[in-house]
Amino acid sequence: MDSIEIIGVKIEKDIEPGDDIPELIIEALNNMNIKLEERDILVICQKIISKAKGFLFDASKVKPSPKALELARKLGKKPGLIEFVLRQSKSIFNIWRRVIITETHHGLICPNAGIDKSNVKGENWYSFLPPDPDMEAQKIREEIGKRLGVYPAVIITDTMSRPFRRGQVNFAIGVAGMAPLLDYRGKSDMYGKPLRITIIAIADEIAAAAELVMGKTKRCPVAIVRNYKYPRSEQASAKELIVKLDEDMFL
């Protein structure tokens, strides 16, 4: 019987700059009496990484450029916030009502470059996305592996909006230890014909699955996905999940 388990890992501590995320995860696993298994996938929301690593800023202290000032005035937003959104972005993809949709340096297309106020302490404080989520995933994989002797795959996630669909879902923005795509090219359907569906974004599916236990109000920023046979990879990057805008069939 194929059966996958998704286990929520609660971390009650309010994460602060300097906190040791691998250690907090190990503590939480100990408290739950969960032994990490070879081939477990650890799914971690970017927010706790951004908070632990100090990827945070005070919008009232950011000096806006003339462009940010103008955009802030037009949209009725804080100039320091807009300045930081622009700094985190390769380009502005769209402006919709008061929302700036940007292309981040990672290539993610999302509102405000993924800058976020939820669960960040302080009235003018915001978190931004880790500049290199693959590296953060890799570091957590290695730290946990060193301390427990078991090297899990790691996926860093963010909850984002999508075109065409209402509501947000969790996406993979960083990976380590596993290929984010499952490639069926060359495989056949049950009648021996080539499969139409050739590549599945399993890292995004795992991220989405993990969100179901993580929730938004449950202090559960980590999940273990157990018993899923993913393709191992030491060179994988969440960048594989991104389609270049000039190659996108929907644009």
Place this chain on the structure above:
Amino acid sequence: MDSIEIIGVKIEKDIEPGDDIPELIIEALNNMNIKLEERDILVICQKIISKAKGFLFDASKVKPSPKALELARKLGKKPGLIEFVLRQSKSIFNIWRRVIITETHHGLICPNAGIDKSNVKGENWYSFLPPDPDMEAQKIREEIGKRLGVYPAVIITDTMSRPFRRGQVNFAIGVAGMAPLLDYRGKSDMYGKPLRITIIAIADEIAAAAELVMGKTKRCPVAIVRNYKYPRSEQASAKELIVKLDEDMFL
């Protein structure tokens, strides 16, 4: 401990028009010694429903309109196939290389109106999406409930491409018994501030999660998602998941 289980339900039979999907699911559960539980979610790929209900066509028998003929010539595709794609579509959203991206009658934006050749018998035969996936979900929910005394929530899924992201993931195209969206509006973050993320598309997350056990080559078109506390609803529709094109912040 919050823990969700995703159980693959294999159906070895090659589905044919007239097959009784609820009965086949019940048989498979019996073979696996699985007792359906109150609040289980049954996730079912649309392909077996389309095959059982005869949502199939022979492209060589479809008479193309002049518009379909012209488009078929331009793209180097079968005229009968293009004719059927147009019939299944409200509008053409985009043409990218040889792919027609359409808006289906359901409002889904996807290549070829979701028309698909994989796992369909016969060289010129294709399946198309159920015209009313919510109704199909509701009928399966009721049939299984009547026979087992336990009424699961049901999600009908299709695997589709997405803008900006490489690879496909499973989406919810029909729902019954559960709200497809989880609404956090009015809820606060850990510091008492309103949450930025307000609505989560849980039906899409569950669909994505289920794909991990369903796979594409495993004759596993059904999954049970167990132990997830979804919001019940008797009036829910997968249409709630669709953003109207003129309201889409990415367009």
